[in-house]
Amino acid sequence: MKSSIRRFLSGVAAAAIALSGLALGVGSAQAETIEYPGTITVTASNGTAGHTLTAYKIAAYNSGEYAATDGKLDTSTFKYIVDKSDESAIETALDATSIKATASGTLTKAEEGLKQLSVDSSPATYGYLEGTDTKTSDERKFADKLASLKSSTWTPSYSKELTADTNTKTFTATLPEGLYLILDTYTSGQDAANSTQSVPMIVGTTFANTAITDPGDVGKVTLKDTTAPITKEVVTKNSTAQDNDPSSFTTNNDPSYNTTDTVYFKLTTTIPNYDGYAWDPTLNNPKATRQLSIVDTFEAGKFTDQTVVSVYDTTKSQQLTVKSDFTTSAESTTSSATDLNKLTIDFERLVNKAQADTSKNLGQAWDGWESGDTITVIVSGKLSTAATTTTKGSSPAGTGADSLGNNNTVRLEYSNNPSDTSSKTTVQGPIVNVYTHEFTIHKVNAAGGNLQGATFQVSTGGTPLKFTKDTTDGAYVVDKDSSTTDLVSDSNGLIKVKGLKASKDGVTYTVKETKVPDTYLRAVAPTYTVTLKDTFGNDYTNPARSGTATKAGDDWLTDLSYTYDTTQDVYKLVTASTNDTSAPTGDTATVKNVTSITQLPKTGAAGIAMFTIIGVAVIAVAALFAVRARKAAQRA
Structure with a gap:
């Protein structure tokens, strides 16, 4: 309220303070009144969405008969003219203030009272004691009382709805020049409107008299609403x-x-x-x-x-x-x-x-x-x-x-x-x-067939993770409150591991086969690691990004990579798939079990290891035959 009153009174309302006006009878002035156009512009800092503004005339300026001095309003030539049908409401609203007006000469009580509305001296926003509905100025008391009468008993002699412009965040109207009460009707909406209904505002139009070249901020006011983020x-x-x-x-x-x-x-x-x-x-x-x-x-x-x-x-x-x-x-x-x-x-x-x-x-x-x-x-x-x-x-x-x-x-x-x-x-x-991830272990035999019943553990930092089994898809899901650490391959040879953390620097999981199915070689059961590394892009539209903050804690996962280390798998049993013997690169690792050393891969370290085993076996057999031959010779 303070801003609207101060801006208006700097040009128009101030002119009404202690003025005698023109020596015209009220009836004569109203009968001969010519309506000159003025404009009102309301700036809606929080946007126009949800707001409908209507201007209700309180009083007209004196029909363009006021004059200018050095481009400014000559206050000795200005007064308000109140329509007969509006007098009672305006007088009642004035009675709610500290103003004690009476009719004087050619001026009615309403016109005399409007002259005495002074510049708002209240330091509080909108003319209320801060944070309360306690009115601290005559202007605020007058505006609120007049608004209440509009809702109950007062039918203004003239009104006009203002036009909203969403791009400029303004409401405008061209209407007969004068003093107006602006009331807001507000409808909220989750997407369009983030505001409150404005408190009542009083504002005067611009001057029709073109001799006034320095009108100040007359005809302008800021919507008295508020918003919260x-x-x-x-x-x-x-x-x-x-x-x-x-x-x-x-x-x-x-x-x-x-x-x-x-x-x-x-x-x-x-x-x-x-x-x-x-x-x-x-x-x-x-x-x-x-x-x-x-x-x-x-x-x-x-x-x-x-x-x-x-x-x-x-x-x-x-x-x-x-x-x-x-x-x-x-x-x-x-x-x-x-x-x-x-x-x-x-x-x-x-x-x-x-x-x-x-x-x-x-x-x-x-x-x-x-x-x-x-x-x-x-x-x-x-x-x-x-x-x-x-x-x-x-x-x-x-x-x-x-x-x-x-x-x-x-x-x-x-x-x-x-x-x-x-x-x-x-x-x-x-x-x-927020995100969590998964990987899959595909357990197969040497021929690539699905292998059920193999047991694994997954650990980070040397500590086995605990899991609960999803009854819907059979996956093992990280669960700190569980006691289960063993993961067992199903009839399709699969172990799906879900609920895993990644990070931009990578989180490494050690996958170890702890028990092979019956008839399979335990000594060659593999161990490997897989590192999950993620990349995020920030949602810069989040309003939490403000002030010195360049990012909000609102990020979209843009990439997730899997990096395997199979150094401990000397027999090359961990591969990308049953048909691809290279190391895995995606979210699934194929892990083989064998029933004999002859089924181990015959290349690289695994091949050397296999032939070393075979060589040791041959030497052992040869040594056995040598011992037996020596004993036979001794008996002979």
Whole structure:
């Protein structure tokens, strides 16, 4: 309110302060009034989407009869003319202020009162005590009262809807020059509109008198709405962190995990500007209870153990307390397209400065916050053993949900109508993805036939991983809570290993055959390693990328590579396929078992090893015959 009043009064309204006006009777002036055109331009910094603005005439300028001095309005020649049908409403609105106007000479009470509206001296935004609906200026009191009359008893003599321009983010209208009340009707929408309904505004049109060449900012005003962002990114908890303060978490641009790992997400918003909004510390009046909540949604079935880790007003370095400043709730369903795993953090108690309720174990809400404070929430979830696994990436990087990953999204809901706090704007936030991977062991015999019953272990850093078996596809999935370390090939000779972490520097897994099927040689059972290395591309559209941050923790997997080391496999039993004897390069390794040394490959180190074994055997047999021959000669 302050900006609109100040801008207008700098040219027009200031001229009405302590003016006597022209010596014309009201009736005569209205009868002879000629309407001259003026314009109003409203700048919508947060966009025009969802807003419909209508201008309602309060009073006309005096029919172009005012004059200019040095290009500026000659205030001694200016006054307002109020239409008879509008007088009662304007007088009632003036009575809500500290202005004590009476009819004087040719001027009505309404016209005298409008002259006394002064430049807004309130330091608070929009003319309210900051963060409240307490009015601190006569202009704000007048505008709000007149708006309430428009909703109930006042039918203005003239009105016109302004035209929106989405490209320039402005509303404009050409209409009879005068002073107008601008009211906003707002409809929210997840994609188009991220704003609130403007508080009532008063603005005067531009001057029709072309002799006024220096009109100032007359005819211009900024929409008195507000917006709140919601950002989201994947983060990692620092190993040295002592607590769950958001500063203990850093952006993670390599979001690759083992299944059953805990994944952390950081959600960030700001407390909206609640100037002009009522609040109810008892939370009993829905239309006077401010709303603010974050709804975090994990992809259905892909995460478990969703938890709110910490909540802070990071502007004030204040940790917020559950059941005093906010409440949480979770919802899970498994119904086809409506699958939800929602975690709601509701700040209704905070923004209404709620009272304590010992009967419900609810504490007094902290009241030290201010509009614009940053609220940071850390949430976590375990990557489920049912998570989507992948053997490849997408190129180029995309935005939104990646079908190869496991996604998590967020939305913000907050009051958008000063007259009805239960009406909410919903802001859809970014979708971020996390990934986990897989590889396959294909167990075959020397002829390339599928081999069932071979047992393997997979380890990292010398520690065998634990697995649970997927009842759907029979795959072995990493599960820290399991006790199973043995993986056994099925009737197709396959062992699918899922839920594996990769990294940009590579994560190395050692694959060791620990038990061969009956009749197969245990002594030549192979061991090899496979290293999973990933590459990511950042989603630069994520609003978490701001300030000095060049990247958000929102990355798409663009490449996944498999590098094998078969140094320990001296018999060359680990190959790319049954038909390709080279080392594997993709996500599947073929691993042979043999029943005799004659089935070992006969080239390279394996061939040398085989012939060494045969040579040793021949020497042993020769030595045996020599011993027997010597003994026979001695008996003879």
